[in-house]
Amino acid sequence: MPEITWEEPYCAEGSACYRIGVDGGGNSYIAIAGREDAYLTDSADALRQLIRDIKAGKADHLLAD
Template identity: 90%
Template sequence: MPDVIWEEPFCGEGNSCYRIGVDGGGNSYIAVAGREDAYLTDSADALRQLIRDIKAGKADHLLAD
């Protein structure tokens, strides 16, 4: 696993908590809090756009249980 610096968990409604992190190479990471070993990585711009789309309601189906 790369050396990732994780931010504090972000918890939305319910019990879904996520963490966002970065490494020294400029890559960004997102993971479910407590499962940082199973992360998604991409460029910072790609993950920023994913977060914008989720907040805009374009990806609600991704967050359903």
């Protein structure tokens, strides 16, 4: 597992909390807070766009368990 530095969780009202992280190789990560061992990794630009889409309500169906 890469050495990931996680930011403080981002928690939206009524939904799960997410954390963004980076490693020394320039990769970016996103995970549900408390479940950082099950993360998604991609370029920083791709994850920024994913977060923008989620905040804009375009991906609400992806967040349901």
